[in-house]
Amino acid sequence: MDINPILLLAALMVASTPILLAAIGELVVERAGVLNLGVEGMMIVGAVCGYIAGHSSGDPYLGFLGAVFAGAAVSLVFAVLTQFLMTNQVATGLGLTLFGLGLSALIGMRAEGTPDLTVAKLALPILSDIPVLGAILFRHDLVVYLSILLVAGVWAFLTYTRAGLILRAVGENHEAAHALGYNVRLVRVLAILFGGGCAGLAGAYISLVRVPQWIDGITAGAGWIALAIVVFASWKPWRLIAGAYLFGGVTVLQLNLQAEGLKIPVEYLSMAPYLATIIVLVMIRAGRAPASLGKPFHPSS
Amino acid sequence: MKRRTLLATGAGAALAAAMGMPASAQDKTKVGFIYVGPINDGGWTQHHHHSAMEMVEHFGDAVEFVYQESVPEGPDAERAITQMALGGADIIFTTSFGFMDPTVNVAANFPNVKFEHATGYKQADNVSVYSARFYEGRAIQGTLAGRMTTTNKVGYIASVPIPEVIRGINAAYIHAKKVNPDIEFKIIWIFEWLNPAKEADAAKALIEQGCDVVLQHTDSTAPHQAAREAGGVYTFGQAADMAEFAPMPRISSIIDNWAPYYIDRVQAVMDGTWSSVSTWDGISTGMVGIGEVSDVVPAEWKAEAEAMRDAIAAGTYHPFTGPINKQDGSPWLAEGETASDGDLASMFFYVEGVEGEIPS
Numbered sequence: 142m143d144i145n146p147i148l149l150l151a152a153l154m155v156a157s158t159p160i161l162l163a164a165i166g167e168l169v170v171e172r173a174g175v176l177n178l179g180v181e182g183m184m185i186v187g188a189v190c191g192y193i194a195g196h197s198s199g200d201p202y203l204g205f206l207g208a209v210f211a212g213a214a215v216s217l218v219f220a221v222l223t224q225f226l227m228t229n230q231v232a233t234g235l236g237l238t239l240f241g242l243g244l245s246a247l248i249g250m251r252a253e254g255t256p257d258l259t260v261a262k263l264a265l266p267i268l269s270d271i272p273v274l275g276a277i278l279f280r281h282d283l284v285v286y287l288s289i290l291l292v293a294g295v296w297a298f299l300t301y302t303r304a305g306l307i308l309r310a311v312g313e314n315h316e317a318a319h320a321l322g323y324n325v326r327l328v329r330v331l332a333i334l335f336g337g338g339c340a341g342l343a344g345a346y347i348s349l350v351r352v353p354q355w356i357d358g359i360t361a362g363a364g365w366i367a368l369a370i371v372v373f374a375s376w377k378p379w380r381l382i383a384g385a386y387l388f389g390g391v392t393v394l395q396l397n398l399q400a401e402g403l404k405i406p407v408e409y410l411s412m413a414p415y416l417a418t419i420i421v422l423v424m425i426r427a428g429r430a431p432a433s434l435g436k437p438f439h440p441s442s
Numbered sequence: 443m444k445r446r447t448l449l450a451t452g453a454g455a456a457l458a459a460a461m462g463m464p465a466s467a468q469d470k471t472k473v474g475f476i477y478v479g480p481i482n483d484g485g486w487t488q489h490h491h492h493s494a495m496e497m498v499e500h501f502g503d504a505v506e507f508v509y510q511e512s513v514p515e516g517p518d519a520e521r522a523i524t525q526m527a528l529g530g531a532d533i534i535f536t537t538s539f540g541f542m543d544p545t546v547n548v549a550a551n552f553p554n555v556k557f558e559h560a561t562g563y564k565q566a567d568n569v570s571v572y573s574a575r576f577y578e579g580r581a582i583q584g585t586l587a588g589r590m591t592t593t594n595k596v597g598y599i600a601s602v603p604i605p606e607v608i609r610g611i612n613a614a615y616i617h618a619k620k621v622n623p624d625i626e627f628k629i630i631w632i633f634e635w636l637n638p639a640k641e642a643d644a645a646k647a648l649i650e651q652g653c654d655v656v657l658q659h660t661d662s663t664a665p666h667q668a669a670r671e672a673g674g675v676y677t678f679g680q681a682a683d684m685a686e687f688a689p690m691p692r693i694s695s696i697i698d699n700w701a702p703y704y705i706d707r708v709q710a711v712m713d714g715t716w717s718s719v720s721t722w723d724g725i726s727t728g729m730v731g732i733g734e735v736s737d738v739v740p741a742e743w744k745a746e747a748e749a750m751r752d753a754i755a756a757g758t759y760h761p762f763t764g765p766i767n768k769q770d771g772s773p774w775l776a777e778g779e780t781a782s783d784g785d786l787a788s789m790f791f792y793v794e795g796v797e798g799e800i801p802s
Contacts, residue, residue: 143595143628143651143652144650144651145650145651148650149650152643152646152647152650156643246480246512249482250482347639351639351642351643352638352639352642352664352667353667354638354662354663354664354667356480356482356483356484356636356638356662356664357479357480357482357483357512358480358512358636359638359639360639361637361638361639361640363639392643393643393647396630396643396644396647397647397650397651399629399630399631399647399798400597400628400629400630400644400647400648400651400653401628401651402628402629402797402798404799406799406801407631407798407799407801408801411631411633
């Protein structure tokens with residue numbers, strides 16, 4: 142066996158991070174009762190803007206920051222259309238994906254090539270010296286840590302804070318939340334912006350760390366996986382980690398098994414990530430969607 | 443409903459044939475290109491596009507150039523090609539294997555439009571096929587890979603299981619084995635021509651498993667980036683020189699040079715001498731170029747690689763020269779026998795020593 146389990150597990154975390162980031166953003170959006178199918182579009186705009194910002198400034202962190210803003214800016218289009226002009230969320234979200242793919246190709250036309258940027262790995266002191274675990278968990282770049290902190294933060298926010306409670310109320314029953322005097326549209330717009338920012342960051346992680354370069358269509362469907370994982374994780378933050386790491390893990394594992402020359406037809410290995418994710422997440426009891434998910438809301442009604 | 447659609451399509455085709463063609467043929471020759479990837483992919487599509495641009499420069503105002511990029515293989519390709527034909531194109535180049543059936547289907551509706559399909563094998567009266575003998579370049583890469591590896595493990599990122607890709611694997615393996623009997627190939631299929639994230643993951647997986655040479659039959663430069671980050675890993679440019687990664691990790695490359703062919707074929711349309719042909723050229727005509735072997739390769743091995751290139755160009759050496767057995771040990775080519783083009787075009791087996799199965 143040439144597979145090194147430590148390297149494999151470390152690679153798993155890198156491969157899963159973009160999906161996890163996009164998924165945690167979408168989770169907040171959906172918990173607020175909005176279905177934004179434009180994750181892929183926001184991701185890829187984040188990818189190209191992050192690439193350009195990082196490349197022109199020479200600082201990858203400025204790249205990430207630019208991507209967050211770019212993703213949020215694109216999501217603002219969705220927010221205005223669905224929250225104020227009352228367009229259909231599904232259609233608008235799909236449109237946002239197509240728009241994002243086209244826009245990124247346009248922006249990225251002059252941005253071919255390879256950045257000379259490297260995002261430094263940040264070995265956490267003491268923790269990274271733990272045998273085995275240290276190499277797997279604690280020698281990554283900042284964004285990997287950030288993605289996990291975000292999940293924890295979102296969980297704490299939704300579970301323990303008043304603002305989180307309001308957001309969930311808006312997602313469960315926007316009429317009631319409105320009647321209680323909460324500004325449903327404001328909450329939703331903020332959630333959509335958060336989702337856009339996360340998707341943008343996820344895209345930039347692909348174009349600045351994982352690949353790292355800009356090529357048209359670089360996200361290659363990761364946004365759709367993120368969407369699926371939100372559903373399969375029953376809208377619960379911690380399960381997202383399980384879903385994303387499982388998907389990323391099996392993706393990396395199947396490549397390793399292929400290289401190993403395992404006697405399993407390659408087709409099965411290639412579909413393994415999707416199958417495994419679906420099976421496991423269905424098994425851990427499918428949850429209930431936020432009751433107002435995808436329904437339009439207007440304060441006058 | 444169905445009949446009406448059929449009628450409409452037929453009428454459109456007839457209309458285009460009756461009116462569109464002569465009008466545009468009088469002044470400019472309209473040349474169309476259908477690409478599978480974006481024109482800035484850094485590899486396959488980019489080189490088709492560059493070659494097309496060279497053709498346009500050559501003819502100047504005599505041609506009108508249209509193209510559509512990122513056309514998915516499958517049913518949608520038929521729509522894109524039809525649209526281009528309806529738009530009055532005189533000749534249309536479709537530049538990916540998966541456009542084969544769509545091209546042939548559309549061509550049947552537009553008998554006056556010339557079609558050129560890259561890397562396929564289905565010809566028709568108005569459909570030519572053209573491809574390059576990339577396996578000649580693979581033989582040189584295999585030789586270099588066998589020489590340069592210290593772990594004796596060579597990674598291969600394979601794209602879509604078609605004969606062209608399998609020929610490449612076999613040619614590389616045979617020649618790596620020749621100079622390094624302990625060589626082992628690790629092959630990963632990603633089932634796509636271009637998916638940078640997957641290519642990068644595949645390259646990383648191969649490198650982590652000890653491969654210090656990574657060959658690719660995919661279109662992006664992502665594997666080079668992964669190799670550069672890992673350090674001490676050698677790669678080869680695919681379709682384009684990918685010189686921005688030289689001298690390390692990229693130590694040589696296969697460069698597709700379609701420009702002379704494109705100029706030739708468009709000229710034939712202008713002269714009215716176009717006929718359906720099957721072209722399969724290699725290093726000798728320059729359709730397959732070998733990128734400069736970089737200086738990290740010791741001079742002796744560099745000379746060996748260049749000698750092989752010259753021998754193939756001169757026709758004195760064929761990369762598939764027996765004795766070669768198939769993977770199951772059954773004989774394929776006898777001592778001194780060379781593979782026929784027919785055998786090569788339909789190759790769907792690994793040669794002896796390659797491990798694993800070809801996905802079907």
